[in-house]
Amino acid sequence: MKPILLEIPERFETERLLISNYEEGDGNEFYQLIRSNYDYLREEISEIHTLEEIEDAEEYVRLRRVAWLSRERFVPKIVHRARGRMIGQLWIEPKWDRMIFEIGYFIEEKSQGNGYVTEAVKRMIQFLFTGLDASKLEIHTKASNSRSIGIALRCGFAKEAQLRERGRTSAGEAVDLQIYGLLRREFLQWS
Numbered sequence: 001m002k003p004i005l006l007e008i009p010e011r012f013e014t015e016r017l018l019i020s021n022y023e024e025g026d027g028n029e030f031y032q033l034i035r036s037n038y039d040y041l042r043e044e045i046s047e048i049h050t051l052e053e054i055e056d057a058e059e060y061v062r063l064r065r066v067a068w069l070s071r072e073r074f075v076p077k078i079v080h081r082a083r084g085r086m087i088g089q090l091w092i093e094p095k096w097d098r099m100i101f102e103i104g105y106f107i108e109e110k111s112q113g114n115g116y117v118t119e120a121v122k123r124m125i126q127f128l129f130t131g132l133d134a135s136k137l138e139i140h141t142k143a144s145n146s147r148s149i150g151i152a153l154r155c156g157f158a159k160e161a162q163l164r165e166r167g168r169t170s171a172g173e174a175v176d177l178q179i180y181g182l183l184r185r186e187f188l189q190w191s
């Protein structure tokens, strides 16, 4: 299987959201999004520390765009369709040899609590199993991140592991991680 030959759309729509590959010029909007949510995101989204200028953000979105095209990973922006602006991001990391995909996410603080991320993740789950024949999906999260765990559970993932003191806070404190998994056969049973 040659991932580069796979037909993979660059845009997905849900009732409220557009989930799509970054485009050149998105750096400014992405920069505003992360800067205005810096304190809220910095513990979980380590790469935002490196985005000091708009130029860094433009480089970031262009590199993510290229990574999508080369099938290295898929990092779509989440756009609120009615508001016409970016509210978050997904991160999908493939392990092509086993067709396992790890999913990550963030959403701006003021848009939390509306089910947007669950909606986006469910759309990508559907694509990964039906469009890409994924065998398994995983979500890795700090054990203390109850909102992240809530997304995994709402999307039908089962808790598979607690990795003791495997993660680090930004202050260097060791914390437990958890892994949640969704198997292809579970998805097929429920859909």
Ligand SMILES: CC(C)(COP(=O)(O)OP(=O)(O)OC[C@H]1O[C@@H](n2cnc3c(N)ncnc32)[C@H](O)[C@@H]1OP(=O)(O)O)[C@@H](O)C(=O)NCCC(=O)NCCS
Pocket (backbone or CB within 6 Å): 040, 041, 044, 045, 104, 105, 106, 107, 108, 111, 112, 113, 114, 115, 116, 117, 118, 119, 140, 141, 142, 145, 147, 148, 150, 151
């Ligand atoms: C983790 C994170 C993405 C969770 O965001 P979230 O808004 O809680 O998740 P969702 O968008 O799926 O919304 C779910 C919430 O909306 C509520 N909700 C409202 N309408 C809903 C709907 N139509 N469908 C589903 N949930 C809905 C749910 O009840 C839930 O609220 P609750 O947790 O108080 O019960 C967010 O906290 C975040 O970006 N944190 C910083 C980055 C981070 O931690 N990323 C994860 C690293 S592993």
